[in-house]
Amino acid sequence: MTDRAQIDDLVAANRILYDQGVVDAFGHVSARQEGDATRFLLARSMAPGLVTADDIIQFDFDGDALDPSGRTLYVERFIHSEIYKAHPEIKAIVHSHSPSIIPFGVTSVPLRPIYHMSSFLGAGVPIFEIREAGGAATDMLIRNPELGAALARKIGVSAVVLLRGHGNVVVGASVQQVVFRAIYTEINAKLQAEALRLGGGEVNFLNADEAAKATSTNNAVLGRPWDLWKQQALARH
Numbered sequence: 123m124t125d126r127a128q129i130d131d132l133v134a135a136n137r138i139l140y141d142q143g144v145v146d147a148f149g150h151v152s153a154r155q156e157g158d159a160t161r162f163l164l165a166r167s168m169a170p171g172l173v174t175a176d177d178i179i180q181f182d183f184d185g186d187a188l189d190p191s192g193r194t195l196y197v198e199r200f201i202h203s204e205i206y207k208a209h210p211e212i213k214a215i216v217h218s219h220s221p222s223i224i225p226f227g228v229t230s231v232p233l234r235p236i237y238h239m240s241s242f243l244g245a246g247v248p249i250f251e252i253r254e255a256g257g258a259a260t261d262m263l264i265r266n267p268e269l270g271a272a273l274a275r276k277i278g279v280s281a282v283v284l285l286r287g288h289g290n291v292v293v294g295a296s297v298q299q300v301v302f303r304a305i306y307t308e309i310n311a312k313l314q315a316e317a318l319r320l321g322g323g324e325v326n327f328l329n330a331d332e333a334a335k336a337t338s339t340n341n342a343v344l345g346r347p348w349d350l351w352k353q354q355a356l357a358r359h
């Protein structure tokens with residue numbers, strides 16, 4: 123059996139990510155199941171802003187739904203199944219086409235932590251090139267376990283990986299943390315692009331020590347933005 127509180131958190135995460143402009147009609151968020159580390163929870167294939175508790179389905183590491191009941195599944199569910207299989211410490215995952223990060227996946231400008239809220243980017247932001255794992259004629263989607271496994275290898279210890287010409291994947295140790303990271307990754311990309319447009323020489327990013335310390339500070343207050351974002355999202359949609 124799945125925990126109702128965990129399902130409610132995942133529903134809130136779907137609504138928040140839509141309300142904050144990280145996902146639109148596309149993108150998804152999952153959580154490793156509490157009490158069974160070999161399962162994860164993910165909505166059926168639908169717009170995240172419309173997800174309710176009844177839409178949440180249990181999956182295994184093959185990306186198979188335990189009880190699909192005829193429901194359509196996200197084509198890219200293998201992002202989640204393969205990352206959970208390869209990285210036991212990861213408890214929650216967001217995949218989005220978060221618009222401001224797209225330029226950083228297709229140019230040589232690395233996404234880096236421009237302020238303390240996005241300090242988790244200090245662990246590095248690799249770019250997943252689907253042509254390396256899937257050849258030059260894919261539809262860009264992570265639509266099978268092999269592509270998911272290649273993506274899972276690319277993440278390493280990073281919190282965020284960019285998918286060239288597609289979007290990004292954000293991972294975390296909890297649903298609250300992964301939502302925080304997905305939102306501040308989008309904001310960081312906007313701010314970094316703005317700093318680059320200003321010109322005036324090199325951008326002064328957080329160094330490794332600053333990034334590590336700010337991350338531990340932020341991890342202690344994840345409940346504050348979560349409560350705000352959740353109330354706003356559930357009131358508006």
Ligand code: MN
Binds near residue numbers: 288
């Ligand atoms: Mn996608």
